[in-house]
Amino acid sequence: MTTDQADSRSKPDPAEGKAQGGGGAPNRERSHGRSSLRRLLDFAGPRKVFSYLGCGLSALSTIAGLGPYICIWLAVKDLLAVAPKWSQATEIAIYGWLGFGFAAASVVLYCAGLLMTHLAAFRSASNMRKAAIGHLMSLPLGYFDLHASGELRRTIDGSAGDTENLLAHILPDAAGSFAMILGMPILMLAFDWRMGLACLFPILIALVCIRVMMNDQGQSFVKKYQDALVRMSKTGTEYVRGIPVVKVFQQTVYSFKAFHEAIEHYSRIARNYAMQICHLPQTIQMTALNGTVIFLVPVAILLASGQGEFTSFLTDFAFYAVFSGMVPTAMTRLQFSNESFSKADDALNRITGVLSIDPLTVVAEPEHPKSADASMEQVSYSYPGANRPALDRIDFKVPEGGMVALVGPSGGGKSTCASLLPRFWDVDSGRVAVGGIDVRSIDPHDLMGQVAFVFQANRLFSTTLLENVRAARPDAAPEQVMEALRAAQCMDIVDKLPEGLDTMLGSGGIYLSGGEVQRVALARAILKESPIVVLDEATAFADPENEVLIQKALTKLTRVEGGRRRTVLMIAHRLSTVAHVDRILVLDGGHLVEQGTHNQLLDAQGTYARLWSDYERAVSWKVDNSPRSDAGAGQNPAGPIAGENHVVPGVGPFATDSSTGDSDIQRKGGEA
Numbered sequence: 001m002t003t004d005q006a007d008s009r010s011k012p013d014p015a016e017g018k019a020q021g022g023g024g025a026p027n028r029e030r031s032h033g034r035s036s037l038r039r040l041l042d043f044a045g046p047r048k049v050f051s052y053l054g055c056g057l058s059a060l061s062t063i064a065g066l067g068p069y070i071c072i073w074l075a076v077k078d079l080l081a082v083a084p085k086w087s088q089a090t091e092i093a094i095y096g097w098l099g100f101g102f103a104a105a106s107v108v109l110y111c112a113g114l115l116m117t118h119l120a121a122f123r124s125a126s127n128m129r130k131a132a133i134g135h136l137m138s139l140p141l142g143y144f145d146l147h148a149s150g151e152l153r154r155t156i157d158g159s160a161g162d163t164e165n166l167l168a169h170i171l172p173d174a175a176g177s178f179a180m181i182l183g184m185p186i187l188m189l190a191f192d193w194r195m196g197l198a199c200l201f202p203i204l205i206a207l208v209c210i211r212v213m214m215n216d217q218g219q220s221f222v223k224k225y226q227d228a229l230v231r232m233s234k235t236g237t238e239y240v241r242g243i244p245v246v247k248v249f250q251q252t253v254y255s256f257k258a259f260h261e262a263i264e265h266y267s268r269i270a271r272n273y274a275m276q277i278c279h280l281p282q283t284i285q286m287t288a289l290n291g292t293v294i295f296l297v298p299v300a301i302l303l304a305s306g307q308g309e310f311t312s313f314l315t316d317f318a319f320y321a322v323f324s325g326m327v328p329t330a331m332t333r334l335q336f337s338n339e340s341f342s343k344a345d346d347a348l349n350r351i352t353g354v355l356s357i358d359p360l361t362v363v364a365e366p367e368h369p370k371s372a373d374a375s376m377e378q379v380s381y382s383y384p385g386a387n388r389p390a391l392d393r394i395d396f397k398v399p400e401g402g403m404v405a406l407v408g409p410s411g412g413g414k415s416t417c418a419s420l421l422p423r424f425w426d427v428d429s430g431r432v433a434v435g436g437i438d439v440r441s442i443d444p445h446d447l448m449g450q451v452a453f454v455f456q457a458n459r460l461f462s463t464t465l466l467e468n469v470r471a472a473r474p475d476a477a478p479e480q481v482m483e484a485l486r487a488a489q490c491m492d493i494v495d496k497l498p499e500g501l502d503t504m505l506g507s508g509g510i511y512l513s514g515g516e517v518q519r520v521a522l523a524r525a526i527l528k529e530s531p532i533v534v535l536d537e538a539t540a541f542a543d544p545e546n547e548v549l550i551q552k553a554l555t556k557l558t559r560v561e562g563g564r565r566r567t568v569l570m571i572a573h574r575l576s577t578v579a580h581v582d583r584i585l586v587l588d589g590g591h592l593v594e595q596g597t598h599n600q601l602l603d604a605q606g607t608y609a610r611l612w613s614d615y616e617r618a619v620s621w622k623v624d625n626s627p628r629s630d631a632g633a634g635q636n637p638a639g640p641i642a643g644e645n646h647v648v649p650g651v652g653p654f655a656t657d658s659s660t661g662d663s664d665i666q667r668k669g670g671e672a
């Protein structure tokens with residue numbers, strides 16, 4: 001999605017009366033208030049002065065670069081004046097050295113200028129990246145659901161790169177070209193204004209052509225072109241991620257429609273621009289510039305007949321013939337700099353688009369939660385652009401140390417509900433509270449400290465196992481990390497890693513399986529020691545062996561020191577894993593349709609009872625079809641829980657914790 005699309009998802013935050021961060025509302029107006037170059041240089045901070053200096057040096061270099069041409073002209077003039085007695089041309093050597101001096105000075109000035117502009121460009125690009133990444137950190141986590149990583153990478157890294165090129169190379173070159181364009185008419189009209197005009201005429205034609213190409217249509221092309229690049233980058237990233245699926249099903253790139261369409265879209269835009277906007281003006285421009293001599297020769301022939309002193313005329317002609325060769329170079333430079341300015345302008349708008357997305361609101365005097373209960377009071381929430389609410393007036397409370405499960409049909413609103421607690425999104429109406437305090441009144445950092453979130457699919461960083469776990473609590477000692485790994489049943493992982501905790505994971509290191517990654521993520525959550533835990537289908541993708549271990553780790557995670565229980569809000573599709581929680585909330589179509597214990601809900605014969613019976617059927621089907629069905633299914637009268645416990649014996653947050661001897665199943669067995 002482009003930032004423009006993100007714009008359309010923005011919506012007012014009823015609480016604050018302004019665009020919500022999650023929707024992402026870049027304020028383009030703000031970004032157009034000042035010239036792009038000045039806004040860009042602002043990122044360089046005090047180093048912007050290097051940019052001005054660099055451009056000045058580049059302009060001086062161009063002017064110095066004219067010196068050798070004048071020296072050649074003087075030398076030729078000297079020679080022709082004494083022809084054929086060449087030896088009498090005594091000044092030649094001086095002109096030669098002078099020309100060399102000018103050329104050397106031009107090179108030195110240009111290099112010094114480039115050095116300066118590079119210093120400014122690097123600082124500007126790195127500050128831009130830092131600002132954008134820093135700002136991303138302040139956005140609600142839900143923003144990242146809506147914006148693919150490829151798109152963000154392209155926006156931040158690509159845009160910073162585009163502007164870096166502008167400041168480092170294009171700007172000093174443009175300053176040089178500008179100096180050349182200012183100096184050229186003076187120089188050209190100085191020796192023979194008629195031949196000078198003949199040389200300037202194609203430049204005027206080229207300038208008109210450039211103007212035509214960079215009209216409003218051309219500018220809007222650059223915008224569309226950049227959008228097409230972002231779209232290609234985003235769909236390309238998704239395609240690369242989906243390659244295994246594509247290969248397994250023997251599909252080609254054409255089957256990955258979005259990526260294919262993005263490529264087609266990109267080439268269509270580039271083709272249209274070339275054929276509709278550039279074709280004629282570009283042809284005229286290049287012909288005019290490269291054919292300067294075509295204008296010069298007829299003028300020279302006309303002038304030659306009326307010249308009193310032919311040698312002087314010939315010298316002037318030689319000067320214009322040589323000097324006119326510089327014209328295409330200067331004009332091409334100027335044209336490319338114009339394109340780069342448009343490109344950088346667009347890049348800058350993308351960056352400022354990200355920077356102007358409203359971050360999570362932070363109140364001036366945040367409050368600290370007084371306890372570890374969590375509640376929702378009449379909470380409604382709609383995703384930006386959605387035509388019906390994902391949650392509608394949801395009301396419930398998880399008391400401190402309580403365990404509440406969210407169940408319901410797919411799309412019922414379970415994940416949305418859980419993600420409102422750590423402020424992935426802010427509610428449209430109602431209130432989400434932790435410890436009796438509205439989450440919007442808690443400092444976001446404090447809130448993150450209160451809530452540990454275990455996702456369905458977790459990511460590890462490309463660093464050591466130690467640092468991966470320590471991401472949850474950077475000041476934790478290696479012994480504490482080891483303790484968390486032990487509690488998360490990760491000792492088999494630690495033992496098999498060649499350098500234990502210091503083994504690199506991910507690219508360039510060791511890869512872990514999905515279930516192992518899940519356990520390491522649980523170690524993180526355990527190390528974090530937050531009083532509230534949100535579990536989003538933590539065992540969803542685990543194989544039976546890993547599930548046993550994950551369930552054991554979950555048991556540890558749900559308790560703090562001394563056996564006290566953390567407050568747990570969990571989402572589950574496997575109803576067996578929630579049958580023994582304190583309370584089950586059934587969400588259907590964004591409504592809280594039922595709540596109660598497992599038995600109460602079964603008795604109510606509503607949605608939960610229907611889901612349970614579907615679940616029982618699915619499990620008995622699995623058991624009947626399992627090679628071990630003889631050993632387990634029919635023998636256990638306790639239904640699916642028992643059926644699953646046959647496969648996963650005596651584990652889980654609601655089952656026996658072998659290490660502590662506690663048993664939630666036993667403790668809550670009566671309820672079940």
Ligand SMILES: Nc1ncnc2c1ncn2[C@@H]1O[C@H](COP(=O)(O)OP(=O)(O)OP(=O)(O)O)[C@@H](O)[C@H]1O
Nearest residue numbers: 145383384386390409410411412413414415416417
């Ligand atoms: N990022 C999003 N943008 C727009 N709509 C969304 C987004 N995420 C979820 N929804 C919509 O919100 C509703 C609730 O989705 P949610 O993911 O909370 O349901 P769920 O009960 O967790 O589903 P599942 O069990 O399939 O994971 C659905 O209608 C879904 O289409």
